[in-house]
Amino acid sequence: DTGVSQDPRHKITKRGQNVTFRCDPISEHNRLYWYRQTLGQGPEFLTYFQNEAQLEKSRLLSDRFSAERPKGSFSTLEIQRTEQGDSAMYLCASSLGIGALNEQYFGPGTRLTVT
Amino acid sequence: AQKVTQAQTEISVVEKEDVTLDCVYETRDTTYYLFWYKQPPSGELVFLIRRNSFDEQNEISGRYSWNFQKSTSSFNFTITASQVVDSAVYFCALSGQISSGSARQLTFGSGTQLTVLP
Numbered sequence: 475d476t477g478v479s480q481d482p483r484h485k486i487t488k489r490g491q492n493v494t495f496r497c498d499p500i501s502e503h504n505r506l507y508w509y510r511q512t513l514g515q516g517p518e519f520l521t522y523f524q525n526e527a528q529l530e531k532s533r534l535l536s537d538r539f540s541a542e543r544p545k546g547s548f549s550t551l552e553i554q555r556t557e558q559g560d561s562a563m564y565l566c567a568s569s570l571g572i573g574a575l576n577e578q579y580f581g582p583g584t585r586l587t588v589t
Numbered sequence: 590a591q592k593v594t595q596a597q598t599e600i601s602v603v604e605k606e607d608v609t610l611d612c613v614y615e616t617r618d619t620t621y622y623l624f625w626y627k628q629p630p631s632g633e634l635v636f637l638i639r640r641n642s643f644d645e646q647n648e649i650s651g652r653y654s655w656n657f658q659k660s661t662s663s664f665n666f667t668i669t670a671s672q673v674v675d676s677a678v679y680f681c682a683l684s685g686q687i688s689s690g691s692a693r694q695l696t697f698g699s700g701t702q703l704t705v706l707p
Contacts, residue, residue: 517695582631
């Protein structure tokens with residue numbers, strides 16, 4: 475059983491460029507989450523999918539951010555017109571469940587550096 | 590609003606010492622879940638334990654033990670006979686109930702950097 479995978483692992487981009495990250499969850503997991511982690515802080519919730527439906531979005535997710543999970547499997551997170559403040563580790567997690575929140579399994583993250 | 594406080598930013602111990610990591614949480618939900626994750630230098634968060642608010646029994650798993658005290662809103666984590674491989678950042682996290690809108694996300698503390706010296 476493979477874990478959560480994320481691609482790319484590192485991304486360096488210039489301010490104003492668009493970037494897209496991909497997350498492949500554990501295959502049988504119906505829930506998928508995106509978090510952002512900056513240095514010295516815990517992860518902060520960005521958004522949540524149950525199957526292909528995006529059910530929650532944090533206020534942290536500005537209009538420049540968009541996430542999709544088109545077939546209820548992999549997910550993409552796009553940031554348009556990147557800013558230096560977007561530099562962070564973007565973490566994807568997945569879990570199995572319908573009711574109560576079960577434990578989330580995290581991927582290795584994508585480290586974004588905006589120059 | 591939910592909040593998790595890990596007041597210990599950094600802890601350093603010598604191998605074989607016992608160490609306790611503190612976690613204090615705030616929530617208005619009557620049903621909630623508490624978690625501990627480990628983030629080693631490689632960066633990937635590793636799930637350690639999940640505990641619901643109705644289960645106040647302490648839990649032991651090998652060298653790890655957890656003490657949940659609802660009266661003080663604390664969920665502390667103890668590593669017995671620490672080892673160098675335990676060096677990592679440890680995060681405590683909380684999720685709430687659907688009616689409060691916090692059921693589907695984890696609220697993390699800022700983490701405790703544990704360094705175990707040989």
